[in-house]
Amino acid sequence: MAAPVLEMEGISKGFPGVQALQDVSFRLFPGEVHGLMGENGAGKSTLIKVLTGVHTADAGLVTIDDVDTLIRGPLHAQRLGISTVYQEVNLCPNLSVAENIFIGREPRRFGRIDWKQINRRATELLARLGLDLDVTAQLGSCSLAVQQLIAIVRAVDLKAKVLILDEPTSSLDRGEVARLFSVMRRLKADGVAILFVSHFLEQIYEICDRVTVLRNGGLVGEYPIGELSRLDLVAKMTGQELTALEELDEASPDVVKGERLLALEGVGRTGAIDPVDLDLHAGEVVGFAGLLGSGRSELARLIFGADSADTGVIRTGGGPVALKGPRAAIDQGIAFCPEDRKGDGLIMDLTVEENIILALQVSRGWLKPLSQRKREELVGSYIKALRIHPPHPYALVKNLSGGNQQKVLLARWLITRPKLLILDEPTRGIDIGAKTEIQKLVVSLAGDGMGVVFISAELEEVLRISHKIEVLRDRRLVAELDNDGTLTPEHILQTIANGAADS
Amino acid sequence: MNRADAPSRHLGILKHSLFWPVTVLIVMLLANVIFTRDFLAIRIEQGHLYGSLIDILLFGAPLILVALGMTMVIATGGVDLSVGATVAISGALACDLIAKGHGLPVAIGAAIGASLLLGLWNGLLVTRLGIQPIIATLILMVAGRGIAQLITGGQIITINNQGYKLIGGGYWLGLPFAIILVAVALVVTVVLTRRTALGLLIESVGGNAQASRLAGIRSSGLIVLAYVFCGLCAGVAGLMISSNTLSADGNNAGLWIELDAILAVVLGGTALTGGRFSLAGTVLGALIIQTLDTTIYTAGIPPRTTLVFSAAVVTIVCLLQSPAFRARFTRKRPERPADPVSTGPKQEVTA
Amino acid sequence: MTTAADVLRRSPVTPNRRHIPVFVTLGLLLLTFSIGSVRYENFGTPQVFLDLFIDNAFLIVVAIGMTFVILTGGIDLSVGSVVALSGMLCAIGTSKLQLPAPLVILFVLLVGTGFGAAMGYMITAFQVQPFITTLAGMFLARGVCLTLSENQISIENGFFDAVALNSLRLPGGNRLSWGAVTALIAVAVAIYVLQWTRLGRNVYAVGGSEQSAMLMGLPAGRTKIQVYAISGFCSALGGVLFALYTLSGDPTHAVGMELDAIAAVVIGGTVLTGGSGYLIGSVLGVLVLGVIKTILSFDGTLSSWWTRIAIGVLLFGFIALQRLIGARRKSRRSAPS
Known part of the structure; x- marks a missing residue:
């Protein structure tokens, strides 16, 4: 096998109260699609953020093309050939489609930005993906799926050696996923190393060559996908016989x-x-x-x-x-848990307790506050019943993992007995x-x-x-x-x- | 730094966010003792309480009042830039009516009524038209002073009414009436927000308006209420200021009080982005600003340099409250060296 | 040399909904100017129009800086104080210390830029809100002004006199002060920077979504420091122009100018949340404010406070208009997905 394009060794990263990564190693070879698997809180996002320079590891080595490297930030990561497409589209809605693809590396003529070339090249790039768009339109006027593809186009055109796709498929429909996969296969053939994160097992088995499994911030192992059954994979992710x-x-x-x-x-x-x-x-x-x-x-x-x-x-x-x-x-x-937990559901700066009692308190009216005792009793019982972790009512919701946040949201509505x-x-x-x-x-x-x-x-x-x-x-x-x-x-x-x- | 220490979090954070404001205030008060031996002394003359501390409370009364209203608005995720204009309008209206021979109840009633209306206007712009608060209230901030001057005819109205003088300059039960007024306002606000669920609902709206709506909160009512309350506080403060001097100056009354009030709120640890708020912090913040003024005066520093010191205090307190700043100086900066080398030495600095 | 018109002709974006506010501002400018011309004698002359630039040159320059800051979603409350401080420094440097004027001006511009950059650094590195940081900056600059002198200092300097008393002669016997010429050059440069350089595009990107800009590898922090530095520079330049205009430095000059600048930017169609707006709009915004003041000065019967009320009404009108356009766009966007 060829030498890995990227190697991470003994990476550790801690946040106040949480050890997000503990001595994790990871290899990525050119021309492979590598699945990064793990439950929420397993450390996938942290690993990616270390790789893109958003976080700096507390300990460990990152080697790119056999050179020890300290990744200093997203821009530096891009210069090193590491591009990332995130689950939430991280583009600027107020700029045009073309500009979103090229901003930061706009072609220039006589020192000034060459808009004609930007628009022409953007049209070409999108056409290659089968997208026929007005590239001068504002990005915000495009659908979310199209925005996602534009983000990929941007990443691909950055001449990436390593392309990180962090749950890019969660807002795409099947046709769009198929289109994305065909693009990924072509990139793979070109020798790009792709790190692919997805919660959809079928997609992992369809596109990946190998997977690395993380659990609770630690490394479980690295496996060729063909040698790992679905049940084994799930068992390794959850750490229990499922x-x-x-x-x-x-x-x-x-x-x-x-x-x-x-x-x-x-x-x-x-x-x-x-x-x-x-x-x-x-x-x-x-x-x-x-x-x-x-x-x-x-x-x-x-x-x-x-x-x-x-x-x-x-x-x-x-x-x-x-x-x-x-x-x-x-x-x-009637009770409703919206799709967008963070935007439409929870109030991140408030505590678990406050988030849970909110809807009940609202229907009681502000003049009839729940007593301290009543609150503790109610909230305590739901934390226990839904196994919310950490089981503490005064923890801030923003510090919980996605699954636990979802449980808090559920508890808010269950408590109203809808x-x-x-x-x-x-x-x-x-x-x-x-x-x-x-x-x-x-x-x-x-x-x-x-x-x-x-x-x-x-x-x-x-x-x-x-x-x-x-x-x-x-x-x-x-x-x-x-x-x-x-x-x-x-x-x-x-x-x-x-x-x-x-x- | 035991931020992750969940069980003590609730209390811990409260202590944490008020720690610096309290420290700054105490340091300033102690500094005053160096210049004035009996600075902390309070004496009774003719049944009235006197002393520097009383003065700070008295002179700071309008600011505390305005800052209380501002806290509620900021907690909803807004800001009210128009309080200075409201102060001017309220004082101008009351003095104008008194000067024209109307009785106290009419004058005060009209001034308070106008303040409530101005608050309502702001609240409706924010909720009905969905205008960003900073812009919505900018309108009244700009136009309001024009309106105040329109009322006073561009003149400074002076009046002679001892009953009116009580509000901002009189004594009651041995205490300056203004201090009593502020204390009552504070107690009422605390009871309204913390003894009912109003505080939770406001923090929730300020924390995430969209999610609050889907939790069933009708936020527009709350937001309008916050602006009306803020208008009311500003209006009463306007009466205090004009009553203290028995005059109304459309141009200068309450000038920049909106900035001081916002500052007081921020110094008190309430974030401008809304959500969590601390009334105690706001009062502390306002007292810091007022004590600073007094300190400069007692220290014999020329008053014209006050602003330089204000700037210094604002900068220091804001930096102390900034997690990024504290992290940089409390830890030994494990991350992101200023000019790292891209290859070579590794990142196990702390290992 | 690229002129403003040249740049506009080759604007990278075709006219669309986002340009409406600018056209409305232009329409309003024409309307108010026509009203003035009809109501008052000697109003509708080219010179009165040019006077708008002459009398508001400093505000135009300050509004340029404010536009940069607001486009990133920030705000700069310190501009008025920095204008006053710059005027003071000009007066002290030339008339008290007898230093050569170009040296003094260079120093003033450096101070302003450094001052802005320092505020930008505090905002970026320590995440202190722009509102509070620039408020502290406002206090500091004004405090330094008052500490330097409590009174007005008049400027007695050959260079300043020469520049202030002479002007560019235009065909038809009209004239344009060198201050106004400077302001127009600044406008052209600023438009070029915003539309045709990476810095300018980064400003828009940061205003659209700072988080995204950072993840796209754009230097979001550096851009924010740069815009405050630009605003500091513009305020300092505005201060120099103000000193030229009044031939004096005064610690109480330009009190509340930040409000005029913000109002001009908003009336010019720039959205205060950042990411959307055009510099030319801010210039038109300043001119609209200028026309209102001119009308009041032509009409002796209207009191000065009507200016403020008029500005308030205008602000309301424009903000309501922005909301209308914004609301329509939003409803269009939320329809699919």
Whole structure:
């Protein structure tokens, strides 16, 4: 095998209270796609940040092309040939598409920026990816998936020796993922070393040559992908014999449909989702399946009143209700965990306790504060029940890992004892252990008579826990499928592909 | 540095954020003792309390009041630049009405009413039109002084009304009335925010407005309330200032008080980005600013250089509160040497 | 030499929604100027228009610096004080110390730039909010002014006199002061820097998203220090122009000029959150403020405080307009995804 283009040896990095990386080693060879796997909090992000110079390691060596190197910052990393594309698009929304690709290394003529050349070259680069865009348009006017691809175009054009893709696929649909993979294969053929982070196991097996597994800041090992079964991989990531998944399969949903909680009649919103008819019952888990942009989140937001509907009526048991805003929905016993935990869900600077009691306190009104004792009791019981770690109510939420943040958000709503719980991508970007816990929780909540709407991009997950699956496509509800045990992800995919034809 | 020490975190952070303001205040007070032996003494003359400490409280009263209102606005993630203008308008209106022969209740009522309206205007610009607070209140900051001058006709209105004098310059129960007024305002604010859930809701809105909405908080009401409260505080402060001199100066009354108030809030450890707020910190911050003025005076430094010292204190306190600054000087700087070499020596400096 | 018009013609961005505020400001300028011309005799002459540049040369220059700072999402409250300090230093240097004027001016510009850079450093390295840092800077500069002298110092210097009393003669018997010429050159340079250099584009990038700019490998910290240094330089240059204009230094000069500068930038269509706006808009903003003041001075019956009220009303109008455009764009953006 050729010499590694990049080698990290004995890397350690600590933050106040957390040892994020402990003596981790990592090798990357030219012309390979290398998966970096681990649960949240395993140290993947920290390792990447050390590699891109955002953090400096407390100890350890980084060797690039056999030269000991201290990476001083993102710019320096880029100069060394290390480019990164992050999960959240890190481009400037106020600049043009072309400028986002070239900023920092704009071609210049007579000392000044050559805009013509920038626009021409940007158009060419995007065309190679099959993207036909107005490169002078503001980036902010493009869809998130397109922005992601633009970020990759930027990274690729930086003549990178090492390309880091940090969960680039979490907001792409299947077609876009396929396009990304074809680009990755070509880069690989050109000898670029690609470090690929993804939570989707299928993608890892489809594209990667080798994987490195991290757990709790330590190195578990490095394996050729062909020699590692999925179960082994998951076991190594979680550090336990993973029987939880099968367990859940056995606890497969019994349909105990309760009273009708909500009926949507022609509820829609221009530009978000076409009018929808939908019944939601107590004790029932309804899965929303569809690709990104299919309208699944938009529909959830309408049900919660986060956006207001232009058309249609929503009825509860007691007749039609006007859900003007989240507060009205909460008063009807509806709860909503949004997809964007950090932006729409939690208040990062407040404590776990404050975040958990927030919704309950809001519905009590500000004049009736919960007593200290009551708070401790309530919050303590949910921290215990959901196994929130660290189990301390006064920890700041921003210091928790993604999975634990998601649990805090769940606790906020469970504490209000809602009749209908809407979960938008509750398991996205969190580790497998927490994921299974949340899936189990959903099943048991429904068993206790709560209505649940479960939205996820992972069809397997939706299938596993839903009684009924609403398939959305292109902002339309195209089919309603009963999950009678015979449904497979392929069925759903076919429904999405064929539109409303069969149901 | 035991920031990760979770159990003591709640109390620890409170102590932490007020530690520097308290220290600075104590150092300044002690420095005064060097210049004036009996600086800390409080004596009773004719049933009234006198002394330098009382003076600091008295002269600082309007600032504390304005800063209290400012704290609430800043906690929602906003800022109110128009408080100086509100101070001027409130004083101008009250004095103008008194000078025209109206009674005290009418004058004070009108001034307070106007202040509430100005606060409401700011609040509506921020919530209804969704204008960034710093800009929304800039409008009134610019226009407000024009309005105050319009009321006074560009003149300084002087009045002679002993009842009005009580607000800012009179005594009640042996204490300057202004101090009592501020103490009441402080207690009311603390009770309203910390004995109810109002404080939590405001911190939540200031911390993340979008998430707060999805948690069911109707933030516009809270935000408007904060601006109205801030307007009210500024209005009362305006009455105090004009009552103290029994005159209204549309051009200079409350000049730059918005900056001092924001400073007081920041010195007290409340971040300008909103969220967590500390009323005790704000009062401390305002007292630091006022004590600084007094110190310069008692130390015999020419008053015109006051601003240089203000700048120095602001810089020092802000730097002390800056985690980046503290990290640089408390640790032995393990990271990012100033001019590292790209190859060669490795990063095991601390190993 | 690249002129402003030349640069504008080859503007890298085609006209779009983002240019609307600038055109509105231009329209407003024409409108107010026409109103003045109709209402008052001798108003609608080229010289009155040129006087706008002459009387506001220092504000134009200060607004340039403020535009750079605001484009990054920051704010600089120290500009008025730095203008006053620069004027004081000019007066003391030339008239008390009898130093050669070019040397004094060079020194003043260096002080201003260094002052701005120091504030930028504090903001970047120690993450102290710009509002607070520049507030401290405002106190410091004003305090130093007052410490240097409590009174006005008049400038008696051959160079200053010569520059102040002479002017550029234009066809038609009109004239433009050298201060105004300096301001226009500064505008042209600034437009070039913003649109055609990496520094300028970094300013926009940092204003759009500082986090992204940093991760894209742009020198975000350095850019922020640079914009405050530029603002310090512009304030110092503005101070020199102010000293030329008044032939004196006074510790109470330019009190509140930061508000005028911010108002001009906002009226010129630059968004205070950063990342969006054009320098030419700020210049138009200054001219609009200038026209209002000119109208008040032509009309003897209006009191001076109406200026402030008028500026407030204008600010409100423009901010409401920005909101309108911004809200529409946002609703367009949130529709897909």
